[in-house]
Amino acid sequence: MKVSGLISHGLSRKQKRAARHALLYALLSIFSVSTVFPLLWMLSTSLKSGDIIFEIPPRLLPDGFHWENYARAVTEIDFLVLFRNSAFVAFLQLLSNVFVSAFVAYGFARFQFPGRNVWFLLVLSTIMLPGEVTMIPVFIGFSEIGWINSFKPLVIPGFFGGSPVFIFLLRQFFLSIPRELEESAIVDGAGSFRIFVRIYLPLSVPALMTIGILSFQGSWNDLLGPLIYLNDTDKFTLPLGLSMFNGVMKVEWGPLMAGSILALIPVLLVFLLAQKYFVAGFKLSGIKG
Amino acid sequence: MKRNAASTSLVLLAVALVFALVLSACGSKSDSGGASPASPSQSAALSASSEGSGAPAEKVKLKVATWAGATELKEFEDLVAKLNASATDYELEVQSIPSDYYQKLQTMIAGKQAPDFMWLSQEYIPQYASLGAIAELDDLLAGVGSFKEDDYFPGALDVGKFNGKLYALPFIAQPYVVYYNQDLFEKAGVPLPTNDWTWDQFIETGKKLTKDGQWGALLNNIPTAMYTWSYGGDVFDKDGNIKLDSPESIQGLEMYQKIVQSGIAPSRAQADSMGNGDMFKTGKVAMFIGGAGDDFEKTVKFKVGMAVPPKGTQQVTFSWIGATVMSKSTKNPEIAAKALVDLTNAIHQWKVVAPTKTGFDLIKTSRPEKEYAIDTIRKASEVARGFNNQPKESEIDSAIWEKLTQPIEKGDDVKKAVQDTIAKFKEITQ
Numbered sequence: 001m002k003v004s005g006l007i008s009h010g011l012s013r014k015q016k017r018a019a020r021h022a023l024l025y026a027l028l029s030i031f032s033v034s035t036v037f038p039l040l041w042m043l044s045t046s047l048k049s050g051d052i053i054f055e056i057p058p059r060l061l062p063d064g065f066h067w068e069n070y071a072r073a074v075t076e077i078d079f080l081v082l083f084r085n086s087a088f089v090a091f092l093q094l095l096s097n098v099f100v101s102a103f104v105a106y107g108f109a110r111f112q113f114p115g116r117n118v119w120f121l122l123v124l125s126t127i128m129l130p131g132e133v134t135m136i137p138v139f140i141g142f143s144e145i146g147w148i149n150s151f152k153p154l155v156i157p158g159f160f161g162g163s164p165v166f167i168f169l170l171r172q173f174f175l176s177i178p179r180e181l182e183e184s185a186i187v188d189g190a191g192s193f194r195i196f197v198r199i200y201l202p203l204s205v206p207a208l209m210t211i212g213i214l215s216f217q218g219s220w221n222d223l224l225g226p227l228i229y230l231n232d233t234d235k236f237t238l239p240l241g242l243s244m245f246n247g248v249m250k251v252e253w254g255p256l257m258a259g260s261i262l263a264l265i266p267v268l269l270v271f272l273l274a275q276k277y278f279v280a281g282f283k284l285s286g287i288k289g
Numbered sequence: 290m291k292r293n294a295a296s297t298s299l300v301l302l303a304v305a306l307v308f309a310l311v312l313s314a315c316g317s318k319s320d321s322g323g324a325s326p327a328s329p330s331q332s333a334a335l336s337a338s339s340e341g342s343g344a345p346a347e348k349v350k351l352k353v354a355t356w357a358g359a360t361e362l363k364e365f366e367d368l369v370a371k372l373n374a375s376a377t378d379y380e381l382e383v384q385s386i387p388s389d390y391y392q393k394l395q396t397m398i399a400g401k402q403a404p405d406f407m408w409l410s411q412e413y414i415p416q417y418a419s420l421g422a423i424a425e426l427d428d429l430l431a432g433v434g435s436f437k438e439d440d441y442f443p444g445a446l447d448v449g450k451f452n453g454k455l456y457a458l459p460f461i462a463q464p465y466v467v468y469y470n471q472d473l474f475e476k477a478g479v480p481l482p483t484n485d486w487t488w489d490q491f492i493e494t495g496k497k498l499t500k501d502g503q504w505g506a507l508l509n510n511i512p513t514a515m516y517t518w519s520y521g522g523d524v525f526d527k528d529g530n531i532k533l534d535s536p537e538s539i540q541g542l543e544m545y546q547k548i549v550q551s552g553i554a555p556s557r558a559q560a561d562s563m564g565n566g567d568m569f570k571t572g573k574v575a576m577f578i579g580g581a582g583d584d585f586e587k588t589v590k591f592k593v594g595m596a597v598p599p600k601g602t603q604q605v606t607f608s609w610i611g612a613t614v615m616s617k618s619t620k621n622p623e624i625a626a627k628a629l630v631d632l633t634n635a636i637h638q639w640k641v642v643a644p645t646k647t648g649f650d651l652i653k654t655s656r657p658e659k660e661y662a663i664d665t666i667r668k669a670s671e672v673a674r675g676f677n678n679q680p681k682e683s684e685i686d687s688a689i690w691e692k693l694t695q696p697i698e699k700g701d702d703v704k705k706a707v708q709d710t711i712a713k714f715k716e717i718t719q
Contacts, residue, residue, distance in 0.1 A: 076359045136399045143400040223388060228396055231352075233362075233385050243388035244358030252359060 046070070046257035066254065073245075073259035081234055082241040085151075087266070089226070089237060090219040092155040097215035098208050101162030105170035106196050110182070120171075127164045131224070139228060149231040166211045173207045174200060209277035216270050220263075238263045348380040349624045352404040353613070353632065354397075355383060356390045368635050372628075379628040381406075398422050403616040405625055406632070409457060411448040411610040411675045412682040418451040419680040423614040426455045429626035436630045437645075444674035445644035447527075448610050451678075457612035458629060460636040462644035463580035464673035465510065465607045466665060467599075471592040473498060473575040482576075482596040484668055488519065488544050491576075491599040495553030498575040505553035506576040507568055509560050511598075512607050513694045514676060516541035519601030524689065525677045531714060533693075534707050541601055542693070542703045549698050557698065580609050581666045582641045586658040595662035597669045608673035610644065642666060681717055688713040 040060075046069050047062035073079065108120050142153040161167075177200065185195050201208070223239040230236055242263060245256035357365045362385050369381045384404050386393045391413065397403050409417065417423045426449075430436045438446070442462060449457035467482060474481055479497045482490075495505025514524045522538025525531060532538060548554070560568060569577035570589050577585075578598060585593050598606045613633055619625045637648030641656050649670060653660050679685050692713050696706040 076363070136396055139396050139400045143402055148400070148402055227386070227388055227393055231384050233383075236385075236387075240387055244362060244385070246388070247356070247358045247361065255359070 042257050043261060045253055046261050048254060069254035069258040070262070072252075072255040073262060076255060077241040077244055077259070078234070079238075079241065079259070079262070082236055082238045083263075085235060086220060086237040086239075086263075089151055089154050090216055092151075093158055093219040094212055094215045096155070096158030097163045097166050098212050099162075100159055101166035101211065102170050102201065102204065102208065103196070104162050105167045105174055106200055108167065108171045109174035110192075123161075123164045123167055127168070135224075135228065142229065148229060149235065150229075151235070153229045154225055163215070166215070169211065170204065170207060173204055177203055206277045209274045213271060213274050217267055220267055348376070348378060349621050349628075350380050350382060351406060351619070351625055351628050352382050352384045353406040353408075354386055354390075354394060354404040355408050356386060357408075358385070358387045364639065365636075368639055369632070372631055372635055376628070376631065379624050381628060381632065398616070401618065403618050405616050405619040406613050406629060407616065408460075409612055409614050411459075411612065412678050412686065414449060414457045414612060414614065415451045415678045415680045416682060417614060418454075418456045422617060423456050424617045424619065424622060426458070426615065426626065426629075429615075429622055430455070430630065432623065433627050433630045435627075435634060440645040440647055442644055442646070442670050442673065444608060444672075445610055448675035448678065449612050457614045458633045459610050459612040459644040460633050461582075461609075461611045461640040461642065462670065462673060462675075463582045463609040463642050464666065464669035465515075465578055465598060465609070466581045466662075466669050467506075467596045468569065468577045468579060468583070468585055469594045469596065470569070470572060470575050470589075471594045473503075473572065473591070474594075481594060482599075484597045484665055485604065486596070486599045488548065488599045488601055492548055492551045492553060495548075495576065496551060499553050502573065504555050504568075504574045506578070507560055507565060507574045508548065508554050508578060509557055509565055510578050512676070513542070513545065513689055513697070515598075515605070515607045516545040516601075518605040518607075518674070519544070519599075519603065521602055523677060524685075525679060527677055529677070529679060531711055533711055533714075537602075539703060539707060542697060542707065544601060546697050546700070546703055550700065581659075581662075581669060582656070595665045597665055597672070604672045606669050606673050608670075608675050610675045642670060644670075679718070684717045685714065688717060 044060060044062050047065050047067070048059075048069075049063055049066045104123075108116065108123075138153075139148075142148055147153050147156075181199055181203075182195055185199055190198065221239060222237075223243065226237040226240055230240070238259075242256060242259045245252040245259065353369070355362070355365060362383070366383050369383050373380050394403075394407055403422065407423075414423075430438075441459065445459040445462035446455070449455050449459055469482060471481065477498055479494060482494060486494075491506070498505040517523055517533070517538035518541070520537045520541040522535050522541050523532045524538070525533075554560075555563075555568070555574070563573070566577065566579065566583070566585075568574045570585065572591065579585075581595075597604065613629060613636075615622070615625055615629055637643035637645050638651055639655070641652055641659070643649055643651065649667065652663060652666065659666065676682070688710060692710040693706050696709070697703060
């Protein structure tokens with residue numbers, strides 16, 4: 001009795017663990033399916049012929065491989081031109097978002113100057129302003145200096161101050177870097193800019209990478225900015241080109257999904273390449289006793 | 290210290306180079322565009338007007354904003370290229386706005402960058418006109434010989450008018466018609482709809498075709514105002530006075546409630562979730578109300594029929610109307626007016642259904658699959674009309690949806706819904 005009681009007790013503990021795992025896996029599966037399903041659906045739709053996309057009941061698997069959707073996605077819109085424009089804008093926005101934001105954040109994190117907190121609050125307050133409110137005044141401003149229908153309004157402002165959200169994130173990150181590192185650099189004769197380039201930037205690689213990914217994803221998918229400022233079709237970016245399949249009267253789901261899959265690839269690549277820095281996170285802080 | 294200064298200057302140099310790259314890249318791109326304040330169109334317009342009737346040295350450049358995308362955009366660009374080839378005094382340039390169309394238009398207008406011509410859906414015309422964004426056309430068109438006012442179906446041209454003045458030239462007017470699945474009718478032994486049937490006959494027909502998993506009709510596309518028109522009522526009259534509480538209007542709305550309660554149509558939510566047109570395509574509903582230019586003939590496997598929508602005391606149908614307007618800021622309105630007429634006439638030969646009688650006859654060649662229904666489409670076009678749109682039409686539309694359509698569908702008292710809607714109208718227009 002005693003023995004069997006022990007065994008049953010042991011088993012039930014094992015069972016409990018198994019049950020806990022089962023529950024965990026079930027939950028994880030539900031979450032991953034709900035995340036992956038839209039993507040699979042997109043992939044499947046991109047291969048379906050026009051007739052069956054809205055068939056009832058819906059079909060998960062396509063009726064054969066209708067690669068013509070992909071052909072239409074790259075021929076009915078100038079996919080390569082759009083891709084090039086998107087890459088151009090996203091690259092420059094990434095540069096400014098990462099490096100200029102870091103530069104500004106460094107100032108806020110490490111320098112004492114009159115009204116520092118007021119200025120910082122001012123920067124933060126621009127995050128709170130919804131884009132819709134500033135859109136028309138800003139458009140009028142750019143229109144006055146003749147920047148409409150060019151990439152200038154999209155890329156140049158970033159080089160004059162970066163992006164407030166990223167400044168905020170990086171400032172917090174810089175504050176966590178021990179002052180001792182800076183002090184020893186000063187002893188070695190480094191100036192402020194050198195300290196920024198040689199100490200702060202290298203120590204912040206994971207944070208900079210994260211911001212790089214966020215920035216790239218944001219500008220790659222941005223629809224409204226390019227929509228408002230660009231007029232000529234040969235200056236359009238990918239989201240603008242893809243929305244051409246999303247017509248007023250008719251949505252061309254097949255080519256729309258095919259084009260979206262193609263547009264997704266660079267974001268996926270960037271994410272996969274930079275992923276290890278995402279995870280690497282906070283193993284820094286190189287101070288010894 | 291020396292090394293420090295050297296590396297600092299190196300970094301500064303790199304930053305400067307990036308700036309130079311950005312500026313040069315942007316500069317070279319924008320130089321080709323004509324949107325800068327001192328664009329060639331301005332100087333061309335000035336020179337053209339100063340030379341009067343003499344042949345202008347430069348063509349007037351005119352931008353046309355369109356929501357057309359992908360294939361439709363290519364077709365439109367071809368059409369414009371042909372016009373440009375034969376035009377002597379203007380050159381049109383297509384500006385594609387593939388998303389958030391009206392938001393971009395409004396931003397451009399606010400920034401004094403309005404395109405010379407804009408496509409507008411009918412609801413927007415009074416708003417743009419009352420805000421002074423678009424030009425009155427009556428006087429300008431009087432000087433253009435190729436403009437034939439009599440050729441337009443009157444219902445279509447009416448939506449271009451605001452306070453009695455013409456502001457827009459319709460380029461497409463798709464009358465709503467009833468498409469029916471002839472196979473389902475024949476299987477159930479139900480007589481086919483005729484072109485002068487009534488709403489009561491419509492309900493009777495629908496009942497015979499409603500059974501498990503199948504409905505007689507799908508009505509979601511019909512604007513609620515159309516039921517008031519059927520009995521001689523309206524939401525607003527042409528002068529903008531509320532007519533929603535007239536006995537005729539209420540009679541029409543009561544008929545709508547009767548149709549909903551007869552159970553011949555799936556609920557709105559159900560139909561929306563299954564896809565409106567798709568329920569008809571897959572044989573789940575026997576009758577579908579949609580634009581005469583829809584492509585069912587090509588996309589379904591059963592035999593499609595077409596009829597004019599049922600009547601109450603009068604025969605009328607809704608028309609989906611798109612029109613081209615001219616910006617008030619266009620530099621040379623006389624030449625622009627000529628270009629507008631040429632452009633609109635050319636679109637009539639391309640878009641189905643054209644809002645003109647001559648354009649109408651082209652359906653046979655451009656859409657041969659519609660030939661079987663040509664008489665029906667003609668009859669529908671003759672009785673088709675748009676809304677008496679108001680400057681605050683979008684608010685009005687949401688008031689109708691919230692206070693009128695939904696309560697009627699829920700089974701609330703029609704007269705009370707009408708009173709509530711009118712109260713909301715008064716709030717909006719005050």
